Amino acid sequence: MKNADPIWDHVDRHRAEFVDLSDRVFDTPETLYKEVRSVAEHTRMLQAQGFKVTENAAGIPTAVVGEAGDEGPVIAILGEFDALPYLSQAPGVAEHSPLEEGGNGHGCGHNLLGAAALLAATAVKDWLAENGIKGRVRYYGCPAEEGGAAKTYMVREGLFDDVDAAISWHPATFTGVNEARSLANTRIDFTFHGKAAHAAGAPELGRSALDAVELMNVGVNYLREHMPDNARVHYAYLDSGGVAPNVVQAKATVRQLVRAGSLPELNDLIARVRNIAEGAALMTETKVTSQVFSGVSNLLGNRPLEETMQGELEKLGPVPFDSEDAAFARDIQATLTDADIDTTFKRIGAKPQKGLVLCDFIAPLDRQSDGGEGSTDVGDVSWAVPTVQARVATCAIGTPFHTWQTVAQGKAPAAHKGMVYAAKVMAATACRLVEQDSLIDAAKQTHEDQLDHTPYKCPIPDDVRPPI
Structure with a gap:
């Protein structure tokens, strides 16, 4: 030196x-x-x-x-x-x-x-x-x-x-x-609330929160084509609704990690992800709540x-x-x-x-x-x-x-x-x-x-x- x-x-x-x-x-x-x-x-x-x-x-x-x-x-x-x-x-x-x-x-x-x-x-x-x-x-x-x-x-x-x-x-x-x-990001937990039912005896009475989570993920997958090149969305199941497949899942939670190149781009993308969550809830006749877990800026x-x-x-x-x-x-x-x-x-x-x-x-x-x-x-x-x-x-x-x-x-x-x-x-x-x-x-x-x-x-x- x-x-x-x-x-x-x-x-x-x-x-x-x-x-x-x-x-x-x-x-x-x-x-x-x-x-x-x-x-x-x-x-x-x-x-x-x-x-x-x-x-x-x-x-x-x-x-x-x-x-x-x-x-x-x-x-x-x-x-x-x-x-x-x-x-x-x-x-x-x-x-x-x-x-x-x-x-x-x-x-x-x-x-x-x-x-x-x-x-x-x-x-x-x-x-x-x-x-x-x-x-x-x-x-x-x-x-x-x-x-x-x-x-x-x-x-x-x-x-x-x-x-x-x-x-x-x-x-x-x-x-x-x-x-x-670096990418600005936020982690948001989306929890869907449905109605339990016997999955074979009376499935028509249930409203599946797990279905809502899966539909949300499908919606996010289609969003990926229409995001900025450096934007990313990742997910993890925090609660899949239990281990009993013969029960319609009344509650399920997915964490969505949303990333974008800047804070303004991140906020725009978050709004679109939230709309997808609302759409999934509408399709499954469930309700959705969300909680921000963390967030960082670029x-x-x-x-x-x-x-x-x-x-x-x-x-x-x-x-x-x-x-x-x-x-x-x-x-x-x-x-x-x-x-x-x-x-x-x-x-x-x-x-x-x-x-x-x-x-x-x-x-x-x-x-x-x-x-x-x-x-x-x-x-x-x-x-x-x-x-x-x-x-x-x-x-x-x-x-x-x-x-x-x-x-x-x-x-x-x-x-x-x-x-x-x-x-x-x-x-x-x-x-x-x-x-x-x-x-x-x-x-x-x-x-x-x-x-x-x-x-x-x-x-x-x-x-x-x-x-x-």
């Missing part, structure tokens, strides 16, 4: 304890809004590092905020620590080997995400104090990114109202500034912040992987398809490099990516304040996230190196913002211009509370 930055030393000084934090969270994987042990680990670390701690942030028991510094700009660094269900996997093993059948696993690397974010915040805290610089760094320990939209609730409750800029990252198969491309980019972070990435150079890291990555790649591996390169608009197992370059800021888009509740933070994120290589090229292969690499030395690297990028970006008022001013002006064109409207209704 060239052009050494003093903030890197602050990160390296705390490396061991935060790698250990990441591994502890990995070992106790907890899903959305159940991250009791994980948030406890982050809270203890915040207290040990001397942060002023706010627990139960936004009324969410598994959300925590830590702040350090005095006066000056407020820089938020966002962390996560939730896992995914059914992804239990032994670390360091390049074959499917669950630790617990049906158990949870960190299939999106959030054990690394939260630990690196808190490491970056700690480094910035030390840097501010050492240099007597006015500024505040605030760590947000956010639960339930995987479908629970905790950050959306935190934004709605005003937790970012005084923040000047927000910084985050995500584990990845490549290293570069995250493109501000990401807003911020060019001044992205250029600043790109500069810090280039100053650092690639993540310093070694031959042992490459050997394990090669074993992981052997479990993947060529299409899996090619997808990594498509996502950054690069030509596939045969034989490359770990990312050894920095992706350009202006790249022509080609790949699917997901959703994140960081989107709502980006509507509240200027926001920037990094993607940092922590695993083999081609690794599909939300799979056992991601979990298998979650405690590997390569993952730890990527995690510490991400902390340096975020901390250095935060330092540049504190040092240069003009950067924050430019980021805020860009943000204001975006909201002038499309004002923010929270995708979760005011009366909906976090599903704790």
